Amino acid sequence: MKILVAMSGGVDSTVTAYKLKNAGHEIIGCYMKLHGKPNYHEENIKKVEKVAKFLDIPYHILDLQEDFKDKVYMPFVNTYKEGKTPNPCALCNRFIKLGKLLDFAKSLGCEKLATGHYARLEEGCIKTAFDESKDQSYFLASADKEALKYLIFPLGEMKKEDVKKFALGIEVLKSFATQKESSEICFVEDTYVQVLEQFMDTKIPGKVLDSKGNVVGKHEGYMHYTIGKRRGFEVKGAHEPHFVLKINPKENQIIVGKKEELKTSEFNLKNINLFIEAKELDCEVKIRYRSKSTPCKVIIDEGKGAKITLNEPVYGLASGQMAVFYDRDRVIASGFIE
Structure with missing residues (x-):
């Protein structure tokens, strides 16, 4: 079977490509450039090149930065601007990894697209992974139903620790098993606020209100807060922890209350x-x-x-x-x- 494998330079996608190649499939690798974080792609592409050479497979570098900006990055920024909490990985899976990348796989004549996600597929449905601690079925649940028939998740029946052990047992892949795990949101270096600062002023002090509308303190700008956050704002005279209940972006206000609220x-x-x-x-x-x-x-x-x-x-x-x-x-x- 001809299969396109999404390769990131990490241990999961590397083991995915190795297992499918060893099973006798015709494998093509593909690295996606999704954002312009400095020095991010160069290191990853070197790793993908190393694996492709070892497995003797061709690979492509697919530049999807404009699509990613339109479908994932700017919705991330705008959702925070609206006082809501975005889910960029869900959007990326639907529109980019299982959307644009799947289109690219089909254009190459591939029958399937394989990724290193921890999830299972059965009778056209996504199921939770064998390794519950790494299960990614949640993030894949935004996928178009029609895309599922083209997907393969070879790691769905494996535990993460066994994936690493597998890589450690192959000399060329040892370094992949010991490298640092990638962050959950690939384009966020430290905090999401640093991303927002490129588009807007996030440090605009505002009022903290209780659920009855009384002003009880100050905060440093509504974009610093998400629902449930309990630090980084002032509540005068509070003897119990207070949590963000609601965000009012138009008035630059956050509404706080006790946990029960x-x-x-x-x-x-x-x-x-x-x-x-x-x-x-x-x-x-x-x-x-x-x-x-x-x-x-x-x-x-x-x-x-x-x-x-x-x-x-x-x-x-x-x-x-x-x-x-x-x-x-x-x-x-x-x-x-x-």
Whole structure:
């Protein structure tokens, strides 16, 4: 089978390419240039070249910087500007890795696209990875349903520690097993605020309000805060921890309260992405990547939004984040929290 492998220069994509080549497939590597972070691509491309030479496979460098800026980078900036919390990895998977890269794979006559994601595919559905601590089904849940038939995730049945051990056992790949893991958001060096500072003034002091509308303190600019944050602002006379409950970007205000006020039992979803035919779902939902699944009921409206009612409340629901719905270990839908 002719397969395009997304190669980043990391251990996961390297082992993915190695395993598929050894299984007898015709492999083509592809490195994606997604952003212009200094000295980022040069080092990675050297690693990809090393692997391609070792495996004796051709590779391409695909410049997707304009697409990435349009579909991922600027939506990231604008979502924070709106006082919401973006999910750039979900957008990147849908539009870039499983969108533009898949189109490129097809243009080369490849039957499949393989990535180093930790997830499984079964009967056209995404399922959680064998290694629960590295499971990336949440970030893949934004994928177009039609794209799934072309995908392969060779690491879905492996544990991360075994992937590293595998690489350590091959002389040329040893250095890949010991290198530092890449950050979750590839274009963020230290903090997301540094990215925002390139487009706007983030240091505009504003008022901190309680949930009744009383001014209780000051903050250093609303873009420094996300829902649930408990530090970096002033609350006069507070004897208990206070958390960000809401952000009002137009007035440069943050609304804070005690932990109990972060509780939510229902919310609305926009742009629901369904992997099964349904108008109602009884399932479980994750409201962020590392959150526990919560049982819920989903009522889907004709405009492809949805109302979610939770069986038990969650804390710190953030507008702009992705909610992912599971039937046990199978992803059945996703969407963005309003």
